[in-house]
Amino acid sequence: xxxxxxxxxxxxxxxxxxxxxxxxxxxxxxxxxxxxxxxxxxxxxxxxxxxxxxxxxxxxxxxxxxxxxxxxxxxxxxxxxxxxxxxxxxxxxxxxxxxxxxxxxxxxxxxxxxxxxxxxxxxxxxxxxxxxxxxxxxxxxxxxxxxxxxxxxxxxxxxxxxxxxxxxxxxxxxxxxxxxxxxxxxxxxxxxxxxxxxxxxxxxxxxxxxxxxxxxxxxxxxxxxxxxxxxxxxxxxxxxxxxxxxxxxxxxxxxxxxxxxxxxxxxxxxxxxxxxxxxxxxxxxxxxxxxxxxxxxxxxxxxxxxxxxxxxxxxxxxxxxxxxxxxxxxxxxxxxxxxxxxxxxx
Numbered sequence: 001x002x003x004x005x006x007x008x009x010x011x012x013x014x015x016x017x018x019x020x021x022x023x024x025x026x027x028x029x030x031x032x033x034x035x036x037x038x039x040x041x042x043x044x045x046x047x048x049x050x051x052x053x054x055x056x057x058x059x060x061x062x063x064x065x066x067x068x069x070x071x072x073x074x075x076x077x078x079x080x081x082x083x084x085x086x087x088x089x090x091x092x093x094x095x096x097x098x099x100x101x102x103x104x105x106x107x108x109x110x111x112x113x114x115x116x117x118x119x120x121x122x123x124x125x126x127x128x129x130x131x132x133x134x135x136x137x138x139x140x141x142x143x144x145x146x147x148x149x150x151x152x153x154x155x156x157x158x159x160x161x162x163x164x165x166x167x168x169x170x171x172x173x174x175x176x177x178x179x180x181x182x183x184x185x186x187x188x189x190x191x192x193x194x195x196x197x198x199x200x201x202x203x204x205x206x207x208x209x210x211x212x213x214x215x216x217x218x219x220x221x222x223x224x225x226x227x228x229x230x231x232x233x234x235x236x237x238x239x240x241x242x243x244x245x246x247x248x249x250x251x252x253x254x255x256x257x258x259x260x261x262x263x264x265x266x267x268x269x270x271x272x273x274x275x276x277x278x279x280x281x282x283x284x285x286x287x288x289x290x291x292x293x294x295x296x297x298x299x300x301x302x303x304x305x306x307x308x309x310x311x312x313x314x315x316x317x318x319x320x321x322x323x324x325x326x327x328x329x330x331x332x333x334x335x336x337x338x339x340x341x342x343x344x345x346x
Contacts, residue, residue, distance in 0.1 A: 001026065001065045001315040001316075002025075002026035002027065002028060002064050002065060002315075003025070003026075003027060003028070003064055003065055003066040003067065003068055003311060003314070003315070004027075004028045004029075004030050004049070004060075004061055004064045004066075004067050004068070005017065005020075005027055005028070005029055005030065005068050005070060006030045006031060006067060006068070006069045006070065006071050006077070006081065007030075007031055007069060007070040007071025007072070007077070008029035008030060008031050008037055008040050008041075008048070008070065009031055009033065009036035009037055009039070009040050010070055010071065010072075011265060011300065012070055012095065012124070012300050012303055012304065013040075013070040014040065015272070015300055015301065015303070015304035016068070016070060016303070016304045016307055016308060017029070017040070017044055017046070018044075018304070019304040019305060019307075019308040020308050020311070021044065023308055023312060025308065025311060025312075025315070026315075027046060028046070028047050028048065028049060028064065029041050029044075029046050029047070029048040029049070030048060030049045030050070030051065030060065031050065031071065032050065032051065032052045032053075033050075034050045037049075037050055038050075053076075053077055053080035053081060053084075054080075057080060057081065057083075057084035058084045058087045058088050061084055061085065061088055061090050062088040062090070064090060065090065065091065065314070065315065066090060066091035066092070066093060066311065066314050066315070067081055067084075067085055067090055067091070067092050067093070068093045068094065068095075068123075068307065068311060069081050069092070069093070069094035069095070069096075070094070070095055072096065072098075073098065074094055074096035074098050074101045074121075075098055075100055075101055078094055078096060078101045078104070078105060078121065079101075079104055079105070081094075082105055082108055082119060085117065085119075086108065086111055086112065086115055086117070089115045089116065089117055090117065091117050091118045091119075091120070091314055091319060092117070092118070092119050092120070092121075093118075093120045093121070093123050093307070093310065093311070093314070094121045094122070094123070095122070095123055095124035095126065095303055095307060096121050096122055096126060096209070097122060097124075097125075097126025097127060097208060097209040098209065099175055099182070099207050099208075099209055099211055099212045101121060102121055102122065102209055102212035102213055102216075103182070103212050105119050105121055105323055106212075106216070106323050108323060109322045109323035110322070112321060112322045112323060113321050113322040115321075116321050117321060118314070118319040118320060118321055118322065118324060118329070119322065119323045119324065120310070120319075120323075120324045120325075120326070120329060122209055122213055122325065122326060123306060123307045123310045123326055124302070124303030124306060124307055125277065125296070125299040125300070125302045125303050125306075126208070126209050126303075127208070127209040127210050127213045127214075127325070127326065128302075128306050128326045128327075128334070128335065128338075129151070129277070129279050129294055129296050129302070129335060129341070130149045130151065130208070130209075130210045130214065130225070130279060130281070131210065131213055131214060131217055131325050131326045131327040131332075132294075132326065132327050132331075132332040132333075132334060132335040132343075133149065133279055133281040133292060133294050133332070133335075133343075134147055134149060134210060134214040134217055134218050134220070134281060134327070135217050135218055135327040135328075135331070135332040136281075136292060136332040136343070137218075137281050137282070137283040137290060137292055138217075138218040138219075138220060138283065139332070140283070140290045140292075141283045141284075141285060141288070141290050143285050144218075144220050144283035144284065144285055145220065145221060145222060145284070145285050145286070146220065146222040146223075146283065146284050146285075147214060147218065147220040147222065147223045147224075147281070147282070147283050148223075148224050148225075148226070148280075148281065148282045148283075149208070149210055149214065149223070149224070149225045149226070149279070149280070149281050150194045150196075150203045150225070150226035150227065150228075150279070150280040150281075151226075151227055151228070151277055151278065151279045151280070152194075152196055152199065152201045152203070152227065152228035152277065152278050153228075153275065153277050153298070153299050154199070154275060154276050154277065154278065155271060155274055155275040155276065155298070172207075173185060173186060173187065173207075174186060174187040174188070174189060174205055174206060174207045175207035175211050176205065176211055176222075176223065176224050176225075177211045177212075177215055177221065177222060177223040177224075178221075178222055179221050179222065180215070180221040182211060182212070185205070187204075187205070187206065187207075188204030188205055188206070188229070188233075188234045189205055190204070190205045190224065190226075191203060191204040191205070191226075191231075191234050192226070194226070194228075194280050195280075196278035196279075196280055196293060197278065197293045197295075197344075198278060198295070199278065201228035202228065202229065202230070202231050202234065203226035203227055203228050203229065204226060204227065204229050204233075204234040205224055205225065205226050206225060206226065206227050207225075208225035208227070210223060210225050211223050211224075211225060213325045213326075216323075216325050216328065217325045217327045217328050220283065267298060267300055271298060272298050272300065272301045273298070273301070274298070275297075275298030275299070275301070276295060276296065276297060276298055276340075277295070277296045277297070277298065277299050277302065278293065278294070278295055278296075279293065279294040279295075279296065280292075280293055280294075281293075281294075292343070292344070293344055294335065294341065294342070294343050294344075295340075295341065295342045296335075296338070296340065296341050297338075297339070297340040297341070302338065302340075302341075305338050305339055305340075306338050309334075309337055309338060310326070310330070313330065
């Protein structure tokens with residue numbers, strides 16, 4: 001059995017390729033830029049395909065068992081690939097963390113079930129650790145009404161692809177879930193100090209994928225997600241709504257993209273090995289609360305390890321048809337299968 005990796009020239013994709021080769025996966029590289037994909041294919045001595053996400057996409061994937069999409073922003077690539085996968089009966093997976101992508105792909109659940117195929121987005125750091133943490137906490141408190149999730153990435157930096165996705169979201173509001181409904185709020189509209197066990201960090205709210213996926217996985221109606229950021233950044237983000245119309249202009253986004261292209265690549269090898277992520281989760285009802293913490297490898301290394309671990313299962317036909325989240329498919333215990341993860345309750 002084999003799968004196709006779309007967007008194979010990106011920073012995270014190369015980490016996935018190296019882990020896939022270590023596991024002896026049968027993998028085909030793909031993307032829209034012939035020069036970039038050919039260079040990666042030659043580097044790793046792997047077969048490749050060049051195609052844009054148009055009406056002919058089905059012809060490039062109908063002989064593979066699954067597609068792993070690593071090409072962000074996923075708001076542009078996920079739905080066209082899912083439609084092609086539905087047409088060919090091919091399992092679809094990706095490493096997105098974009099809320100609108102999760103919400104869009106949910107709509108294809110019934111079609112995927114009819115095709116006996118799985119749609120499983122978010123199989124990287126976005127959102128496996130937080131999804132598993134959320135489901136674990138839900139098990140501890142089945143009647144939880146509120147869920148808070150927070151994370152910090154230590155000794156690492158942002159990749160080019162992540163930054164480009166962030167640029168595409170400039171000027172947009174944040175998101176939380178209130179009483180089961182997604183609600184637009186200002187970025188970092190709430191902040192607090194979180195004890196992650198090894199460090200304490202100031203965190204602010206962000207529109208992380210779990211405001212969609214954790215609701216699917218747990219049914220908890222009120223969900224907030226936070227990430228660590230300097231207090232000065234929180235103050236700036238709280239005021240960003242004043243200039244959101246400017247931030248949304250193509251001129252500003254073009255300038256930001258040029259800066260990213262010039263300055264960002266991703267963590268170096270030492271940061272991949274020494275960096276780590278810490279996660280915090282809390283559920284509560286009207287009477288009690290439960291807190292749990294989780295430690296994982298550096299976020300991009302985690303994505304490579306976790307996505308390939310899931311592809312191991314998919315290639316062995318260990319799937320669940322329809323739209324899924326990581327924890328609805330493989331349970332919260334899946335986090336224990338990822339090298340370097342440590343789960344503990346306080």
